[in-house]
Structure formats: structure tokens, C-alpha cells
Amino acid sequence: MRAQARTTYAWTAAVLGLVMGLALVGLSLASVAAAPASAVTVKSQQGTSAGDPNAKVQIVLYFDPECVHCMRLYYDVEGQLIKRYVNTGQARLEIRPLTFLGPPSVKAVQALLAAADQGRYWEYQAALWDAYQQAGPVAYTDASLKALAVRVGLNSSQFNASYGGGATTAEIKAIADKAKSQGVDSVPHMFINSQEVVGEAPLQDFTRIIDAELVR
Amino acid sequence: MSVPRERKKERLQRLQAQRLQPAVRAVGNGLVPVMLALAAVGIVVSGYLAVTYFNDAQVACYGLGQCEQVQASAYARVFGVPIAYFGLLSYAAIAVLLEGRLRLSGDRAYLALLGALSLAVAGMVFSAYLTYVEFFVIDALCPWCLTSAVVAVVLAAVAAVQVRRETGVR
The missing domain is CATH 3.40.30.10 (Glutaredoxin)
Structure with a gap:
């Protein structure tokens, strides 16, 4: 693999990592927003x-x-x-x-x-x-x-x-x-x-x- | 049949460009052992948090923060899955990829290193978010989580330096 190709791959890996990290942040925020579904109807x-x-x-x-x-x-x-x-x-x-x-x-x-x-x-x-x-x-x-x-x-x-x-x-x-x-x-x-x-x-x-x- | 002068010139330029294309320098292990050591610290920290969560035990905070509060927070889980499990899995995967970087050679070794870089960057981004949440949203700190965050940032930085070295030219 030539250096130019390696540079491209390296940037791709870094950007991929960034996207994965941001996706996790998004999942966490969505999970927190969805979490308080605790209320249960209690009769009598x-x-x-x-x-x-x-x-x-x-x-x-x-x-x-x-x-x-x-x-x-x-x-x-x-x-x-x-x-x-x-x-x-x-x-x-x-x-x-x-x-x-x-x-x-x-x-x-x-x-x-x-x-x-x-x-x-x-x-x-x-x-x-x-x-x-x-x-x-x-x-x-x-x-x-x-x-x-x-x-x-x-x-x-x-x-x-x-x-x-x-x-x-x-x-x-x-x-x-x-x-x-x-x-x-x-x-x-x-x-x-x-x-x-x-x-x-x-x-x-x-x-x-x-x-x-x-x-x- | 003679080759037109213009095409000869183009061919010459292409060959020169290929010769100028830098080749990859052979490198030693460099900072990979340091990265492995950091991944090991990450495995220990996130492993401890994962085990305490699994066993429903209290996190030892040694009076340095509010671990119970952080553990109870909605941010400690993603759709019911404790984030300590994500951390453990991620650090373990980084360690496996770095081991691959040490055992393999050539492009495969380089790609294994890039895999570790990807995971380290993802871990750094998520850790930065969690640290922000600790300081500014739930207003409680957990030394274990902060240790993991520091490890994630340093690991990503060291991985970037190592990748830069291995992407280097002759």
C-alpha cells in the first residue's frame, strides 16, 4: 500500500471513529429521552x-x-x-x-x-x-x-x-x-x-x- | 511507427510521478505497547464497573465522588444496556486489534492499527460526552468513569501519533 493510500485509509478510519462516537452519543440521548416511561395506572x-x-x-x-x-x-x-x-x-x-x-x-x-x-x-x-x-x-x-x-x-x-x-x-x-x-x-x-x-x-x-x- | 512527441512526454511525466510517489517506511512497534497498556487499564476499569453492575454491587468510590449517583443516572445505560459493557467490549476489541498489529505484518498490520484508531476515536468522543454529562447535567463525578475517559483520550492521541508514523514516507 502506497503512502497516499495509507493516508486516505487513516483519515477514513478517524472519520469512521468520529461517526461511531457521535452515533453512540445519539443513542444515549435517545435512550435518556425514552427512559421515564415508568408511570403505571394504579387502581384503588x-x-x-x-x-x-x-x-x-x-x-x-x-x-x-x-x-x-x-x-x-x-x-x-x-x-x-x-x-x-x-x-x-x-x-x-x-x-x-x-x-x-x-x-x-x-x-x-x-x-x-x-x-x-x-x-x-x-x-x-x-x-x-x-x-x-x-x-x-x-x-x-x-x-x-x-x-x-x-x-x-x-x-x-x-x-x-x-x-x-x-x-x-x-x-x-x-x-x-x-x-x-x-x-x-x-x-x-x-x-x-x-x-x-x-x-x-x-x-x-x-x-x-x-x-x-x-x-x- | 514513431510515437507522437506529445504522448512520449505524457508517458515520461507519468513514470516520473510514479517514481516520486512515496513508499511506506518500515517501522517498528513504536507506541503500540503503550497503547496496549492503556487498553489494559481501560479493560480493568470498565471491567470493574461491568462486574459491579452485573452483581448489583456498590461501586467503591473511596470518598472521591458520587459513584452511586452516576450509576443510578439514566445516562449509565443505553436502552437498558450498561455503558460499562460497551467500554469493556471496546477496550477488549482495541487490545485484540493491537495484538494483531504486533503479530501481523505489512498492510494487514497497518489495517489492524487503523481499526484500533477508529475504536479509540469513538471511545474518546463518547467519553467526552459522558464527562460533560457528569460535570454539567447530573452534577456528580465517578473517579472510575473519569479514569476511563482520560485513558480513552490518551489512547486516541497515541493511536493518532502511531498511525501518523506508520503512514509516513521514506
């Missing part, structure tokens, strides 16, 4: 619970809004469980948010409970996880959590009154006490009737237990 919400209170399977999930594993459990498992079991009346899901991981968790849980007061817990939770996925715990500031409430369509003055108020603070303590009494010392932590699933697990691990409980 009552506070932080959803589903028939007399359902055969009672599911309790402890999580912390700053916990990455909890976030993945939300995206990969929670929505599917709601669609398959909660919305169909076979199970009831109760969410108990904890504040293990520090001040941003406290703010996020206060916001979640304030949203729950308006019967819109899951809508707010979807927006909260999407914000966390985009920005991490810096998404949990007073201003951004209040802005999320506006975006979700909550009543702002009612939200601001509940957020950080005495009632939500007492509720946070009550949930922490329940966790302690049930021996929960890590998140995510799920109880399916009397069975425990500690940590993040694939969807089928949860469906297997729930299906077994349903036929008992």
Missing part, C-alpha cells in the same frame, strides 16, 4: 396502599428513595406486580417508605406522604423515581420536590402544607417503628403474606411466591 389507591384490602395476598414493600436497588425494583418489578395482581384484585400492595439513607431521603418521603394525602402516591412516586434516575439525590431539594408536585398535578397549597408538616413527620416515625418491629434493617425489603424477599430480585422470584400464595 388509599394513601400508600393500593388494591382490595381483603385480597388473598398482602404485599408490604419497604424502600428508601435514595436506594438504587429500590429504584431498579420499582422499574423492573413494582409496576408489573401492580398490573398483574393489584389492579386485578388478587393482591393488595402497601408501600412503607423509609429514610435510612439520610436527609434527602427524609425530604423525598415527606413529599411522597404529602402526595399520598391527596390520593396520588403512585403518580408522584413515578415522577420522583424518574427525577432520581436523571439526577440522583440532588433531585430531592425542597424546590424540586414542590415543582414535581406541580408537574404531577397535585394541589400545591395542600402539598406544601403536608410536606414537612407534623403529620408526615409522625407518619415517618410510625413507619420506621413498624420496620423495626418486623426486623427490617435493609432495603428493599418485601413481605408477601408471611414470606420475606430481601434485596433486589428478578420479577419471576416475586411472581412465583405470589402465584403460590394465590393457590394456597
Whole structure:
């Protein structure tokens, strides 16, 4: 190969690399734009619970809004469980948010409970996880959590009154006490009737237990 | 039959041009071992991040940044595939191509080097974008990611120098 041909090939390789790099950047941006498709329609919400209170399977999930594993459990498992079991009346899901991981968790849980007061817990939770996925715990500031409430369509003055108020603070303590009494010392932590699933697990691990409980 | 004077002149010019066409100089391994070492560092760094992601383990940040935050960000995956996997694959492919550059000879060796250059440039562009995202979008830094970005930039620069040397003329 002559030097002139080599020069041509070298430039071609460099330009090809540049195009590949830019294509990856484009894919990443498209992926980020497509990512927050988390909202799931939840029927019969009552506070932080959803589903028939007399359902055969009672599911309790402890999580912390700053916990990455909890976030993945939300995206990969929670929505599917709601669609398959909660919305169909076979199970009831109760969410108990904890504040293990520090001040941003406290703010996020206060916001979640304030949203729950308006019967819109899951809508707010979807927006909260999407914000966390985009920005991490810096998404949990007073201003951004209040802005999320506006975006979700909550009543702002009612939200601001509940957020950080005495009632939500007492509720946070009550949930922490329940966790302690049930021996929960890590998140995510799920109880399916009397069975425990500690940590993040694939969807089928949860469906297997729930299906077994349903036929008992 | 005599060749017209004008055509003789053209032929002479063509032959002179061919003689002036530079030939490729034979070169040694040059900076290829340096590139291999950089690719090895890249494999270790992206391999660590890929393994922690696969095992759902926490990234050791040693108090030097906000690794969990970066790991949780939407930018850490492309349509569900962790970018650490892309990095590992890319550095491994560069190492294989550089090994080819060392073992092969002539044009094949040169083409293997160009393959490594292509991947290194792609890695540099993507790393620059990710570093921008860390600083200005998610406002969190991960020392592992920054190390990989530095490796990608240096690797692309060294690859360019080596390609320039091997494209050189006698």
C-alpha cells in the first residue's frame, strides 16, 4: 500500500471513529429521552396502599428513595406486580417508605406522604423515581420536590402544607417503628403474606411466591 | 511507427510521478505497547464497573465522588444496556486489534492499527460526552468513569501519533 493510500485509509478510519462516537452519543440521548416511561395506572389507591384490602395476598414493600436497588425494583418489578395482581384484585400492595439513607431521603418521603394525602402516591412516586434516575439525590431539594408536585398535578397549597408538616413527620416515625418491629434493617425489603424477599430480585422470584400464595 | 512527441512526454511525466510517489517506511512497534497498556487499564476499569453492575454491587468510590449517583443516572445505560459493557467490549476489541498489529505484518498490520484508531476515536468522543454529562447535567463525578475517559483520550492521541508514523514516507 502506497503512502497516499495509507493516508486516505487513516483519515477514513478517524472519520469512521468520529461517526461511531457521535452515533453512540445519539443513542444515549435517545435512550435518556425514552427512559421515564415508568408511570403505571394504579387502581384503588388509599394513601400508600393500593388494591382490595381483603385480597388473598398482602404485599408490604419497604424502600428508601435514595436506594438504587429500590429504584431498579420499582422499574423492573413494582409496576408489573401492580398490573398483574393489584389492579386485578388478587393482591393488595402497601408501600412503607423509609429514610435510612439520610436527609434527602427524609425530604423525598415527606413529599411522597404529602402526595399520598391527596390520593396520588403512585403518580408522584413515578415522577420522583424518574427525577432520581436523571439526577440522583440532588433531585430531592425542597424546590424540586414542590415543582414535581406541580408537574404531577397535585394541589400545591395542600402539598406544601403536608410536606414537612407534623403529620408526615409522625407518619415517618410510625413507619420506621413498624420496620423495626418486623426486623427490617435493609432495603428493599418485601413481605408477601408471611414470606420475606430481601434485596433486589428478578420479577419471576416475586411472581412465583405470589402465584403460590394465590393457590394456597 | 514513431510515437507522437506529445504522448512520449505524457508517458515520461507519468513514470516520473510514479517514481516520486512515496513508499511506506518500515517501522517498528513504536507506541503500540503503550497503547496496549492503556487498553489494559481501560479493560480493568470498565471491567470493574461491568462486574459491579452485573452483581448489583456498590461501586467503591473511596470518598472521591458520587459513584452511586452516576450509576443510578439514566445516562449509565443505553436502552437498558450498561455503558460499562460497551467500554469493556471496546477496550477488549482495541487490545485484540493491537495484538494483531504486533503479530501481523505489512498492510494487514497497518489495517489492524487503523481499526484500533477508529475504536479509540469513538471511545474518546463518547467519553467526552459522558464527562460533560457528569460535570454539567447530573452534577456528580465517578473517579472510575473519569479514569476511563482520560485513558480513552490518551489512547486516541497515541493511536493518532502511531498511525501518523506508520503512514509516513521514506
